[in-house]
Amino acid sequence: MIRQRLRNLLTKLYPDEDIVIDYVPKDKKGDYSTNLAFKIASRTGEKPETVAERIAKKVKDPLIADTIVYPPGFINFEISKKFLLDSLFEPLEINLGNGKKVLIEFVSVNPTGPINIVNARAAAIGDSLIRVLNKTGFKAEAEYYINDQGRQTDLLAISIRERINQLKGKKAKIPEDGYHGEYLIDLAREVDSKGISEVEEIRRFAVNHFINEHKNTLKNFGVEFDYWIRESDVYQKGLVDKVLKILNEKGLTYNKDNALFFRATQFGDTEDRVIITSQKRHTYLLPDIAYHLDKISRGYDQLINIWGPDHHGYIKRLIGGIIALGYTNDLIKIIIAQEVKLKRGGEYIKMSKRAGTFTSLDQLLAEIPKDVVRFFFLTRSCSQHLDFDLDLARKQSEDNPVYYVQYAYARIRSIIRFAREKGLELPETPELSLIDKEEEFDLLKSILRFPEVLEDVVRNLDPYPITYYLIDLARNFHYFYQKYRVVGDDRKLSGARLFLVNKTAQTISDGLNLIGVSCPERM
Incomplete structure (x- = not known):
């Protein structure tokens, strides 16, 4: 990577400095920039300008064609054209993980209803991270945790039982904090047809129904998991009792008001947390700590959880529990995938799962193609709220960024087919010295930045830069293609340009694959 090579050059000169390399704005000369002089x-x-001049004189390498100091002290590096052209022959190989084992747990929706769009965004983020990590030298696996125990599944069973009563002409007395959505009516009818009447049997049947539904929905979304782990499995392994014993022996629990508290404040939480209620029911925290002990026991170097915005306050208590067991807090990273709001006709659509007025992922996929949904979910950072414009998503034009990128790929494939019809194959050793136009080098530089984009994704554990990169790469291709013919009378120049655009197509294909979006050969 060019950026890494520049970083290494400056690190050799200034080993005690934290070197930051940025891209140069298009209105300035150069390709990469550093603020080292200011530090x-x-x-x-x-x-800073005096320091920058001194640094600029020291930095010498065939990589660099020119070093420019911009007031008040930025140092810009212009990359050698020969180096850029030579780099085009190199395959994409980037090893950032060195085989490090990573487990990403994501989606993990309660089995009480369909997958909603906030969870769907987490699915797109998690699956893309898995793909990127495995592309860059990690051994990443995906896991889905099923909360098949506890009060929520009990409320689900009671809500279904009341819907069965409603089907028999009785009044449905669904608990206030139960599930009121009409999506349970068909399930209640199925449960009744099978003669299932006991609440525990209803709960077991309904949980399995929604687990299977989630698996099918996610498969249709292009997301598959290596492991599906049930909360009941964690209990059966005795891990919940094991965690409770450890916390008790360490003096990290105490009784108050007939409930058992975990001393979470000792680990940075704002208050101590109940882990066993006065009704002797386990809260989510106790089995969740036990579940993470199970993850750790499987030998992963890094645990990553992707949670929804309603779990933000849960982070410190879970990490506190992991530390209480004797592990370090850097073993786990928790990513919050922020809210998604659907817009149609400029108006937001209101959603509530328990009220049944939500849009499920299945409903969204029935209206919007999978490729578009996945791409749109990654057009904002995880930490930002996302407005999903249904009207834009339905457009099959270049206004829609997904089609804009896919069209660039399809256009290049069309160019390559046309070249073959003219008897011109992709050359193995093109004369890239014939590449000399500004638009050609803009496209070339964009291609070579792809590994740096992946490095950013891995560092920040956020895949959204890929979508912006692909849009920019497609834009650079379109600018080039509008101005110059690829296949012309000059066969050597045509061969060089074919090589360039084919590398562009390969990069678009790689990028789209990493976010689970297809590459149509024709559009």
Whole structure:
């Protein structure tokens, strides 16, 4: 990677500095930039521009064609054209993980209803991270945790029983905090037809129904998991009792008001947390800590959880539990995937799962193609709320960024087919010295930035830069294609341009594959 090579050059000169390399804005000369002079000047009292000039004189490498100092002290590096052209022959190989084992748990929807669009966004994020990590030298696996125990599944069973009563002409007395959505009516009819009447049997049947439904929905969304782990499995392994014993022996629990509390404040939480209620029911926290002990026992180097925005306050208590067991907090990273709001005709659509007024992933996929949904979910950082414009998503034009990127790929494939019809095959050793136009080099530089984009995704554990990169790459291709013919009378130049656009297509294909979006050969 060019950026890494520049970073290494500066690190050799200034080993104690934290070197940051950024891209140069298009209105400035150069390709990469560093603010190193400002950091040094803040300590020496010199002017940043003076320091920048001194640094610029020291940095020498065939990679660099020119070094430019911009007031008040930025150092810009222009990359050698020969180096850029030579780099086009190199395959994409990027090893950031060195075989590090990573487990990402995501979606993990309670088996009480269909997958909603916030969980669907987490699915797109998690699956893309798995793909990127495995592309960059990690051994990443996907896991789905099923909360098949506890009060929510009990409320589900009671709600279904009341729907059965309703089907028999009685009044449905669904608990206030139960599930009121009409999506349970068909399930209640099925349960009744099978003669299932006991609440525990209803709960077991309904949980399995929604687990299977979730698996099918996610498969249709292009997301598959290596492991599906049930909360009941964690109990059966004795891990909940094991965790409780450890916490008790360490003096990290106490009784108050007939409930058992975990001393979470000792680990940075705002208050101690109940782990066994006065009714002797386990809260979510106790089995969740036990579940993470199970994850750790499987030998992963890094645990990553992707949660919804309603779980933000849960982070410190879970990490506190892991630390209480004797592990370090850097073993686990928790990502919050923020809310998704659907818009139609400029208006937001209101959603509530328990009221049954939500849009499920199945409903969304019935209206919007999978490729578009996955791409749109990744057009904002995980930490940002996402407005999903249904009107834009339905457009099959270049206004829709998914089609804009896919069209660039399809256009290049069409160009390659046309070249073959003209008897021109992709050359193995093209004369890339014939590449000399500004638009050609803009496209070339964009291709070579792909590994750097993946490095950013891995560092921040957020795949959204891929969508913006692909849009920019497609834009650079379209700018080039509008101005120059690829296949012309000059066969050597045509061969060089074919090589360039084919690399573009390969990069688009790689990028779309990493976010689970297809590459149509024709559009």
